[in-house]
Structures are given as structure tokens and as C-alpha cells.
Amino acid sequence: MLITCPYCGPRDVSEYTYQGDGNRARPDAGSTDNQAWNSYVYDRLNIAGEHHEIWQHSGGCRAHLAVSRNTLTHKVSAVAFARDAGHRKSDRHRKSGGAA
């Protein structure tokens, strides 16, 4: 399985770390809505077909990527930087909380 990193080009899946389902919406850090937090942590769409997910090019440029991949065929149809795809950056929280 190859994923084409926008910086580095097509690279083997072994260079990447799977960060999981990209369909989840993280509640605002100040939210006290238990249901929303529980759902964010535990519940998954688990699509059989075109799946939006987050990968990190941990063995390369270390960018977080928003990937569209078919879970029935493993064919990757789209790759973008996660920040451009509207995924919330976690850097801000990590910096304030020390090493993550």
C-alpha cells in the first residue's frame, strides 16, 4: 500500500503511522458534554468503502495527513494535509501540556 505524501511523494505504508478515523469531531476542550466526549473517544463509523482517516508520515516529513482510502480495496483516492482538510490541530494542546 502506497500513500502519496504531498511533501515527499509516494511512500510505503510502513513509513506512516495510522492516527485513526478522521470522521470524529473532537468536542471543544472546555466542553462538559459527557455524551459528546464518550462518542468522540469510543464510537466509530467504521465504513466499508471510502473512509476518511488521519495518517502521520512519521518515518518522513512527520506531517499529519487527511487520507481518503477504500477499506474494501485499500486504494488511496485523496491525500491532503490534515490542517487544510479542516482537522483541528492538536499542537496547541500538546505544547501547553508538555511532551505528548
Add this chain to the structure above:
Amino acid sequence: MAEYSALSLLKNAFSGNRDWKPAWRKPDPKPSYDVIIVGGGGHGLSTAYYLAKEHGITNVAVLEKGWLGSGNVGRNTTAVRSNYLLPQNIRFYEHSMKMWENLSHDLNYNVMFSQRGVLNIAHTPAQLDDFARRGNAMRHLGADAHLMTPAEMARRVPGLDVSKSARFPIYGGLMQERAGTARHDAVAWGYARGADRRGVDLLENCEVQGFIKDGDRVVGVNTSRGEIRAKKVAVAVAGSTGHVMRMAGVERMPIESHTLQAFVSESLKPFLDTVVTFGMGHFYMSQSDKGGLVYGGDIEGYNSYAQRGNLPIVEEVMSEMLALFPSLAPVRVLRSWGGVCDMSMDGSPIITTGPLPGMYLNCGWCYGGFKATPASGWCFAHTIAKDQPHHFNAPFTLDRFHRGAVIDDKGQGATPRLH
């Protein structure tokens, strides 16, 4: 008594094996049943068997989209064990172990259950301490376990590199002697035949394409072989859980589907009479009765329904094998395959009523469902028949994640690829 006796084998051999009768019927679907079980794998078939045997509910259909046993019950690496840490898991899997010990008699079908032991190998003193703790937890609840020294392990497992120069030196191991392996296809066939003889309809090539609802209540399914109604609809579809539950209108589940690969080597003379597992990665291996090494490692680690994996895991599994058994380097791989695992968010299963009225759910087996086959079906049948769980499966609810009552044996959190 035995249907496949030496005499009958001999007789049929002389008549060209033309007179064997099919082990189960191929009925057409009836318009309605008391219970429909979606999924004709190990768990679905054993559920049907125990519904009929323990609860006298025989107006039952098992719906399988392919052929019986075409999913994970025929794709696993056949290990059976109950070496868990948490009491909920030990009680459940130990119950399963006890059922395995009598399964061939119960089914009158030789499932070739072989209690050859499962040996977990420790590579650091801390890991050995952890194993001792788990072994104590097991013994405390009636399972068996004992620690082994490297010298004892070297005698028990020829070829195991216990030298100080090993890639990951071995400090000891935790052995469960009553654990072992079983012939996975025979388990499916034995349960199928047992259920069929008690009146259960096994409907192959019958794919569920939607659920029929009366308000919120599930009252049947639309299938590739027509509409079938039932008072109770039970779902036991392992890796397809997310896909099937979405058809019922449940969008999100605490489940991710991941592919697990398995491998068989060419046949070797018997040398390995136990199941060994590696402690510095994820690797397990046994030797089949045909002589092939049966082994596997980690799941692929990304969502997949593909029933096939990729090369990085292949390379990892082979390197782990050689870290334990350097002498196996020249052995050739005969074949490999993949199965789709229903990875739950705490690594433990779900056997419960609901989540919709009229529905019952059995899933979340991660890559350990085979050993649970008897107890899973037994508990699920109880849950379906009584509309409440048996105390063995009472902790394995669907809502435990939102209640904070997770059963996370490895303490990995809601990260399925790490379970």
C-alpha cells in the same frame, strides 16, 4: 455412535466415497422464524446449537452470506486459551475452556482439541513479573498457569533460542497447560451439523441487505433470498459488524474492522508440541498435525474490510519468528491469508440484548474470537432466550464504554490497533 467410524471410512473407500450423505440440509428460507441469527460463522452456529440444545428453541435460521465457515472461523490460527488478567475475562474464557474440554463428545464430532499448552515468553524481568501477576490472577479464579525457567522452556520447545546472545534474551515464561489448539473447520462443521439435526435452518448464500422494522423494533431482514421475519434477530457478524449495524440504523459502534494475517509454512517433521508466543512483539506459532507451522502476528493497524494485508506485517512476523527460532530461516512459507477482525475499544467482546428492540448483538472479538466460540454461543443463546445476559457475559455490554466500565485487559485505551 461415531458416524465417521473406521468401518464406515473403509466401506466408503471401497465404494469410491460416493455414498457419504451431506452433514446438513440445504433448506429454503421460511417466511418467518422465532430467531434469526445473522452470520454463519463459529459464533452464529454455536449460538444456534445452544439455542436448540439448552433452550429448546429450534425454529431458528442462521443466515450466512457466503458458505458456512468461510469467515474467521476458518481463518484463525486455532489457539484456545484462557490466560487473561481481568476477572470478567478469566471467568468467561475459562468457562469456554471447560466447554472445549467436552466439545467433541457433546457434538459427537472430533474437533481435535489438543491441550498442548500455550507458552507466553518473557524477555525482561519486569515482563516476567507481569506474567506472574497474570498467572496468579488466573489461578485465583480456577484457571491453570505456571511459570517456567529458560532451561525448562528449552527442553519443552526445541529450537527456541534461550541463549544470552538471542536478539531478545529470554527470562522465563508463563505456561497454561490446559490451553492448546483445535481444528477450526471441524468446530464450524460440528456445530452446523448439531444445529441442523435439532431443526435449525442453515441458509447459505443468504446475504442480509437490510432490516425490517416496525417503529424502532427489528422484526426481520431483507436478504438476497427474500424477506424473512422473526421475533428476535441476533447479529454475530464479527468484522462486518459496522457494516451490518449501519443497515439497522446504528451509525456508530465502538468497533473498528482491521485485517489480521496468518501464515502456514511447508510441512516439517513434528518438533513443536505447544503454542509459543513472543513477548517483545506480537507473534504466536504452533505446528499443525500436518506438520506446517501455523503462525501470525499483529493486525495491520488501519481500518480494513479487505481480508488481505500488506507486506510490512509479513516482514515483521517473519522477523519475530526468527528472533525466537533462528533455525527456521530456511523454512518456506506455503500460504498466507487475511481475516477481518472486529476490534473493540477495550479489547473485550460485546454479548448483549439490543441495541434496538428485537435485536441481540455479539461482536468485538478482536483477533481472539475462536477460543470463545463455545462460550460465546452458549452465553448469546442464553441472552436471546431469556432476554437477559448470563452472569458470564453480563459485563460485556455495549454501553459499558459510555458508563466508564471498560474491560481493558491490556490497558491500552480506546486505540484498537494496540489491543
